[in-house]
Amino acid sequence: DQQVKQNSPSLSVQEGRISILNCDYTNSMFDYFLWYKKYPAEGPTFLISISSIKDKNEDGRFTVFLNKSAKHLSLHIVPSQPGDSAVYFCAASPGGSNYKLTFGKGTLLTVNP
């Protein structure tokens, strides 16, 4: 039973355009959401996060949107660059004193020059 789902295994976009990666979750106890980026042969690296009290968080080219009623979040990358090509993981935790992260299976983003 997957509590965090990334339904698109892969996404391909042109350099300079917007990349939108989606994530759905089923556990209403999740309170804190994160996106990680992973290059081959490396560990995941933290990208951006959002707390459930917000619906948007922005950091440079990266923006995460949260729709709690729909249990849906998305990561927007604008403009996309070839160096953004990686696997992106969505993760969620109950927050508070529970630091356990549940990950989606990831979306492979390819940004074509």
Add this chain to the structure above:
Amino acid sequence: DAGVIQSPRHEVTEMGQEVTLRCKPISGHNSLFWYRQTMMRGLELLIYFNNNVPIDDSGMPEDRFSAKMPNASFSTLKIQPSEPRDSAVYFCASSFHATEAFFGQGTRLTVV
């Protein structure tokens, strides 16, 4: 800071052998996590420690798996005996309270 350090980076072992994976978390972090990544199941949490105490080990697949954290700067994940289906990349991660977790580079385990 050197980040989360895992060793070895690669391990090839024969079925039935004991395997020990090691992790040094980032200094000052109080939570430590062991994850396993496979094609089929993605990134799964095996166990996590808070202040060196195991908090949730519900992801540990079988009794063949055990994890320890004897102090704040070291943790091990042991598989005994190992089986081919244990082949995966094992990640260790650490965090400070409820902030984001920082991952090591992983140990690629192959059991033949």
